[in-house]
Amino acid sequence: MNAPTPNIFAATPLARKKQRREQLARAVFFTMALLLVVPLVLIVTYLVVQAWPVLSWEFLTTNPKRGMRAGGIWSALLGTFYLVGFSLLVAAPIGILAAVYLNEYAKDNWFTRIVNLAVINLAAVPSIVHALFGLGAFVIFFGLGKSILAASLTLAIMTMPVIIASTKEALAAVPQSFREACWNVGATRWQTIRHVVLPNSISGILTGVILQVSRAAGETAPIMFTGAVFFKAIEEGNLFAYGLRDQCMALSMHLFTISTQVPDVPHGLPFATAVVLLGTVLFINALAIILRVWLRSRKKW
Amino acid sequence: MIPAPHIEIEGLTVHYGAKPALRGVSFTVQRNEILAIIGPAQSGKTTLLRCLNRTLDHERHARVTGVIKVDNEDIRRTNNVYDLRRRIGMVAPLPVGLPLTIYDNVAFAPRMAGITDRAELEQRVERCLRQAALWDEVKDRLHTLGTKLSGGQQQRLTIARALSHDPEILCLDEFSIAIDPVTTMRIEDVLKELRARMTILLVTNLVQQARRLADRTAFLFNGELVELDATEKIFSETPRDRRTYDYTHGVFG
Numbered sequence: 389m390n391a392p393t394p395n396i397f398a399a400t401p402l403a404r405k406k407q408r409r410e411q412l413a414r415a416v417f418f419t420m421a422l423l424l425v426v427p428l429v430l431i432v433t434y435l436v437v438q439a440w441p442v443l444s445w446e447f448l449t450t451n452p453k454r455g456m457r458a459g460g461i462w463s464a465l466l467g468t469f470y471l472v473g474f475s476l477l478v479a480a481p482i483g484i485l486a487a488v489y490l491n492e493y494a495k496d497n498w499f500t501r502i503v504n505l506a507v508i509n510l511a512a513v514p515s516i517v518h519a520l521f522g523l524g525a526f527v528i529f530f531g532l533g534k535s536i537l538a539a540s541l542t543l544a545i546m547t548m549p550v551i552i553a554s555t556k557e558a559l560a561a562v563p564q565s566f567r568e569a570c571w572n573v574g575a576t577r578w579q580t581i582r583h584v585v586l587p588n589s590i591s592g593i594l595t596g597v598i599l600q601v602s603r604a605a606g607e608t609a610p611i612m613f614t615g616a617v618f619f620k621a622i623e624e625g626n627l628f629a630y631g632l633r634d635q636c637m638a639l640s641m642h643l644f645t646i647s648t649q650v651p652d653v654p655h656g657l658p659f660a661t662a663v664v665l666l667g668t669v670l671f672i673n674a675l676a677i678i679l680r681v682w683l684r685s686r687k688k689w
Numbered sequence: 690m691i692p693a694p695h696i697e698i699e700g701l702t703v704h705y706g707a708k709p710a711l712r713g714v715s716f717t718v719q720r721n722e723i724l725a726i727i728g729p730a731q732s733g734k735t736t737l738l739r740c741l742n743r744t745l746d747h748e749r750h751a752r753v754t755g756v757i758k759v760d761n762e763d764i765r766r767t768n769n770v771y772d773l774r775r776r777i778g779m780v781a782p783l784p785v786g787l788p789l790t791i792y793d794n795v796a797f798a799p800r801m802a803g804i805t806d807r808a809e810l811e812q813r814v815e816r817c818l819r820q821a822a823l824w825d826e827v828k829d830r831l832h833t834l835g836t837k838l839s840g841g842q843q844q845r846l847t848i849a850r851a852l853s854h855d856p857e858i859l860c861l862d863e864f865s866i867a868i869d870p871v872t873t874m875r876i877e878d879v880l881k882e883l884r885a886r887m888t889i890l891l892v893t894n895l896v897q898q899a900r901r902l903a904d905r906t907a908f909l910f911n912g913e914l915v916e917l918d919a920t921e922k923i924f925s926e927t928p929r930d931r932r933t934y935d936y937t938h939g940v941f942g
C-alpha cells in the first residue's frame with residue numbers, strides 16, 4: 389500500500405465536461421433573460437422621457453380638447469376603467485365558477501371533453517373575431533347598441549376562456565390527495581372545495597384573472613365596433629360620468645387615434661397616453677403581485 | 690346463534706377500465722372484529738377499502754359490481770355517502786396532512802359534520818391525538834401547521850383524523866410503513882382498546898402485526914380472495930390454499 393491514494397474528489401474528465409455544460413447553460417439562460425429585460429427598459433425609458441413634459445395631474449383629469457390636439461385623457465381613462473371593470477365583473481365569476489365545475493365536478497365524458505376543447509380553442513381566437521361576434525350578438529341581436537355594456541360583454545367573452553383555462557390549471561395544481569383526505573372523513577365536494585381546494589389555489593386563480601385585466605385594457609379591436617368612440621367629452625372629475633348604455637372613449641383606441649388618425653398632434657401627447665396606459669396596467673399588476681404574495685404567505689404547504 | 694355480521698361483501702368486482710382489480714370477492718366481518726387483509730402489491734387491498742367508503746366513486750374509470758352491506762344496509766345504494774363515510778375511518782398508507790394546523794386537521798371532520806361547540810371540539814381533538822399516540826408530542830403546538838410534522842407524526846395525525854368523527858369501522862391501509870416500531874406498538878395497543886367500540890380492517894404486510902392483532906386474516910391475490918380464516922391458520926404450515934402458504938412463507942420470489 390505504498391502507491392499514493394488517488395484523491396477521490398479530483399475532477400474526472402466527465403465531471404469537468406458536466407461543469408462546462410452547466411456554465412454554458414447558465415450563460416445562455418442569463419443572456420436570454422437580459423435580452424428580454426433590456427428592450428423593455430429601453431422602451432419604458434424612452435416613453436417616459438418623451439411623455440414627461442405632458443404628464444401632469446391635469447392631463448389625467450381633463451377631456452381631450454381642440455380636436456384631440458390638446459387637453460388630457462380623462463374620458464378615455466375613465467372609459468377604460470369602466471370597460472375593464474365591467475368585463476371583469478362578468479368574466480371572472482362565470483369563468484372561475486365554470487372552471488371549478490369542470491375541474492372538480494364534471495365527469496370525464498364526451499360533453500366535458502367538448503367543453504374543454506371549446507375553451508382551449510376559444511382562448512386562441514384572435515380578438516378581431518370576438519369583436520365581430522360582439523357586434524353581431526350584443527350590439528345588433530340583443531339590441532344593446534354600441535355601448536359600454538356591449539363592449540364590456542365582448543371583452544368578457546374574449547377573456548373568459550383564458551380565465552377558465554388558468555383557473556383550471558390552478559385548481560389542478562392542488563394535490564388530489566388533499567381532496568381524498570377530505571372525502572375520507574365525509575366532507576362533501578363543496579366542503580372540500582370551500583375549505584381546502586380554493587384556499588390553496590386562490591393565488592393562482594387571481595394571477596390568471598389579473599393577466600386578463602391587462603389584456604382587456606390593451607385591446608382595441610373588440611371595443612372599436614361595440615362601444616368605443618373616437619371622441620366624447622364627459623364631466624371632468626366625476627367618476628360616474630358614464631352610463632352603461634353610453635358609448636365611451638378608451639385609452640387603447642385613443643392612442644391609436646391620436647398617433648395615426650389625427651394630423652398635427654403635439655409630439656408628447658401620444659407618448660403620455662401610452663405611459664398612462666402602461667402605468668395603469670403595471671399598477672394593476674403590482675396590486676396583483678402584492679395580493680399574491682400576501683396570499684402565498686398564508687399558504688401552508 | 691351467530692350475530693348478524695357488521696360488514697357483508699358479496700361478489701364484489703372492480704374494474705379500472707378493462708383491467709380487473711377485484712374479482713368476485715365475498716366475505717363477512719363480525720362486529721368488533723379485527724380483520725387483517727394481506728396480499729402482494731397490486732392485489733386489490735386498497736381498492737377493497739375504497740369500495741367500502743365509496744371514495745372509489747370519484748375514480749373516473751372504476752366500475753364496481755356486487756353488494757356491500759354495512760349493518761344489513763346496501764351501501765352501494767345508499768344516497769347519503771357522506772353519512773356512510775362518517776361511519777368509517779380511513780387511514781391511507783402515506784400520510785396526507787391537510788394544509789391546516791394540527792388542531793384543525795383533527796377538528797376538520799367534526800366541523801364538517803356540523804359540530805361547532807368549542808369545548809366539545811377541543812375535547813375530541815385531545816382524545817383523538819391521545820389515541821393516535823401523538824398528544825404528548827404536539828400538545829404545546831396544536832396551532833402550528835400539521836404539514837410541518839415529521840413523516841411518522843403526520844401519519845399519526847391522519848390516524849387521529851380518522852378517529853375524529855367516531856367511526857364504527859376503522860380501515861387502516863398499511864398504517865405503519867412510516868412509523869417507528871415503538872410508536873407502532875403504542876398504536877397497536879390503542880387498536881386493541883378501540884376494538885371494543887369498532888370493527889377494524891387492517892391491511893398489513895407485516896406478518897407479526899397481523900398475528901398480534903387480527904382475529905382472522907384474509908389473503909388477497911390478484912384481486913381474488915384466496916382464503917379467509919383464523920389468523921393462526923393462515924400463517925400456519927397448513928393453510929387451506931397452497932398460494933397462501935407460498936405467500937406467507939416467502940416462496941413467491
Ligand SMILES: Nc1ncnc2c1ncn2[C@@H]1O[C@H](COP(=O)(O)OP(=O)(O)OP(=O)(O)O)[C@@H](O)[C@H]1O
Nearest residue numbers: 705709710728729730731732733734735736737748
Ligand atoms: N386509480 C386507479 N386507476 C387505475 N388503476 C388502478 C387505480 N388504483 C389501483 N389500480 C390498479 O388496481 C390494481 C389493484 O390496486 P390496489 O391499489 O388496490 O392494490 P394494493 O393491493 O393496495 O397494492 P399495494 O400493496 O401496492 O398498495 C392494481 O393493478 C392497480 O394498478
Ligand SMILES: [Mg+2]
Nearest residue numbers: 734735782862
Ligand atoms: Mg395499497
